[in-house]
Amino acid sequence: MRARLALPVALIAAVSVAATACSSSSGSDGAGGAKKDAPRAASAAVDYNPQPYENIKDGGTYTTAGTFDDQGNPFNVNATLTAARVWGWYNADAITYSPTGEVQYNPDYYSEVKVDVEGGNQKVTLTINPKAAFNDGTPIDWKAIEATWKANNGSDKEFAASSTDGYDKITSVAKGENAKQAVITFKGVNASWSTLFTTFLHPEAATVANFNKAYVKKAHPEWGAGPYTVGKWDTHSGNITFVRNPKWWGKKGKLDKRVYVNLESTAAVNAFKNGQLDYTSAVDAESLKQVKGLKGTEIRSGGSPFEYSLYFNTKSASLADKAVRKAVQQSVDRAQIAKIQFQGLDYEEPLPGSAVLYSFQKGYEDNLSSVLKYAPDEAKKTLDAAGWKPGSDGVRAKDGKKLEIGYTLLGDDPLDKAIAGAFVAMLKPVGVKLVIRKADEADFSKILSDRRFDIFLAGNRSMDPFGARYLCDFFCSDRDSNLTGAGSPALDKEIRATTGIADLDEQVAAVNRAEKKALQDYAFLPLFSGPSTYSVKKGLANVGATIFFSPLPETIGWQK
Template identity: 85%
Template sequence: MRARLALPVALVAALSVAATACQSSSGKKAAGPDEKDAPKAASAAVDYNPQPYDKIKDGGTYTTAGTFDDQGNPFNVNATLTAARVWAWYNADAITYSPTGTVQYNPDYYSDVKVAVVGGNQQVTLTINPKATFNDGTPIDWTAIRATWQANNGSNKAFDASSTDGYDQITSVEKGENAKQAVIHFKGVNASWSTLFTTFLHPKAATVGNFNKAYLKKAHPEWGAGPYTVSQWDTHSGDITFVRNPKWWGRKGKLDKRVYVNLETTAATNAFKNGQLDYTSAVDAESLKQLKGLKGTEIRSGGSPFEYSLYFNTKSSVLSDPAVRKAVEESVDRSQIAKIQFQGLDYREPLPGSAVLYSFQKGYRDNLSAVLTYSPAEARKTLDAAGWKPGPDGVRTKNGRKLEVGYTLLGDEPLSKATAGAFAAMLKPVGVRLVVRKADEADFSRIISDRKFDLFLSGNRSMDPFGARYLCDFYCSDRDSNITGAGTPALDKEIRATTRIADLDQQVAATNKVEREALKQYAFLPLYSGPSTYAVKKGLANVGATIFYNPLPETVGWQK
């Protein structure tokens, strides 16, 4: 899955993003002083103290910043990365990926997996561990797989599903040799099918009402399964404590407790320094400076499957004009934003050119540079041609209206404010006035779902390596997850055709071609990824910069 971050830019410490970077549109551009020496690909390094299960102590507590999200169902369109991470501590982690993206089946859930193609159509047979049971006593069987498919396949529009891609290619989910076997039939072949059932829903959670609303500020541990379960969730503070699940049938969790404490970025840094946290993100040069060199602390840093982008609300009055959107994109020098984001950090990366693939992945292409050039001069020509005339105060006008574009800024963090100021300074010379509108961090979900913005900087985190699968989430005109509202039915058709390509290399090539067309909507501007950098107490195992790897909860703990 690709989970949207709950907070933008530098406010994502609890979500384990570190320093961030912005870059300039590719093509014929004015390269920043650091950009000329940038590597050809972003870092794919990992750094998380990998340790086998038997090398981890029994007992102990692991505490980080984080909280239960407004929408706790990770399949819901309004769920964020916070929801996905908290969910994984008390629900099934049935399929995970290695740091490089190799599929890993968890035998505590799927004791056998078979994939076959019959008559051109793919068939996946999941044999479920006979001991697998939800916490309320309901057996985990083929009905959970069917319920997850039915809630997410798009046939019932009442489900607020995050992504129907892949699920809508399944024609049926049937009982196999017994109730503990699910046979999944596809129309055609789906090369990334594993992303669909990395976890699953309790059948009771897969009704429309429960799918949309049951997990609103509620955990429902009785519908969960795994080595840990919810012990305490303080709805006032947002703090959550997980303890070992007495109903778990697999390898027991090594930790006595896993604790999330609801803290913001600066508070999390101070809490780590005071010994209250075992792990926190170094989100910028200042926090890294404070965290580096602390006694008993390691700094773990590596590549990042995150990407931050500038979203354009095409339904807002001013940005409904494609020429304005194009001019804004032509005016943004991302390499200069990068200097702000990376000040004081020894990190460089190439400018991102795709919403769905990272430069360290096979098949990646810089699709943005094929359709966009950073050029304020071109931006002026674009606005001239669209009838936006320079005004006496430097702000362009058309039909008596000033060219003012809103930029929604969450919180009051200095790096975020500096980024907003840089955008304003870049747009001013071409005749666009950027109006910064401040909002509370808690309003993130409402701003996104209600499209209460003109321009908004937010990010996504890839939970698996199959980026081509998520093209529709960003660019399809009929997809709620496409918060820009851009796209056309014809483009939707081209995008969906890519999901039916069986060969992964061919699928990626087709995805690159279609994404170049989608980027011509000028509603989505990839900005930066940055490294993943964390301060971690020495001895903490299987935690840190992991790229696509999400360690199983029972393997997280303190090294012997």
């Protein structure tokens, strides 16, 4: 579930929430729902100053906040959104998507793509650009496609793969007419096959040892390919500079340098104000207020392929009881949380009801509302029935154990503190003591990989429009990517059956049915999305709110 360009979901810390301009916010109807006049769908608008390659200046530097993650291999289960973004600057971007989700093949990697169905089984033939080679001289050919498949198909459990979905439906990857052609054969039909090979691994990077460990706090430009390569990586500061790749065979990158400076979110806003950064997220009303109207800058805001949710660790002692998880969720006024998040912003949206689809997408259903209602009085009854009795201090107890649950809070962002405080206040009247446990933003990946939390607020960014195929990443009980540990073999089977449905509409309908069951484990609670809003130096092209679109690195730069 975590992050790779082929996955739609890349985990991000809660502090990454983006928001948009002005005043007012959505209110509550008292039942945990949005206002009666709230929009039926979130925004699908884009705002990124789209410019053709020919209209971008040669030269210049583009600087933002960012760094190498602990795990830099985006196919790995412990990678996050940061890994996916950095990877894309020195590795292949072979398939991308338009803002609305249409597939775009990059001819610098795939010169021809053919999709056929023979005897009910899909065959995809990728003809690879004759010039395409990794930086160490190894040709990019069918072996790179095969290596990527083998590392991610789940047949060897030693690979800590982020997701096996789709790869596990491939029966073979074979050499075609020559080494520059890969023939991929599926069992059945996979309508979203393109998500599997948006990028690929160097065969040497696809051994178990290298897949799991080689990219930990380390870059491997020799295994990369593309218009840019690593120029300098300061392991002490975490800063990275990408420079033009002399071995690139396609259109050259327009920038002289692409720089990531390792800063936390609040420091990034100050760095932008001081002119040190060219782009920053306006994460809340306060940061937007600081960056709005700065000379030579502009605000770009559009729809968001983000969703922020509460994860309940079912393996922790305090949350092993399903009744406790249900009561906590019944006690959370999501509309109030959204109101805090969007305070001072001219923005409202329907409360999200799915882990994998957004309200602006075809087939979306509010699956959560069919299994959960905001009802703190009912939460008390749920706990009563489960044997949790109120104590003299108001905190419930059972078998001599108080009902105390940890909430992990990253960093010192005031908005995140306010939301944490709201959760504490919501749970107290029900008899649940929520204990705030503070941690550094830098520990984000480790907290997730080691499951060091009871309740944790984190976001996912969809990297492609085929959200339905990722349900297993959230809810299958045998998936490392399922942060909650909830689920059952029977539900796993039902979820996995949805991936074999060829018709996308039918697949989405089956996913909605399965997700309704998965949400009844009460281990995952969608909270809000919010728009994507950025402050950008004027003239920066192909950067901003893009929904599913990921501009090719060589097209990013400064407008003529």
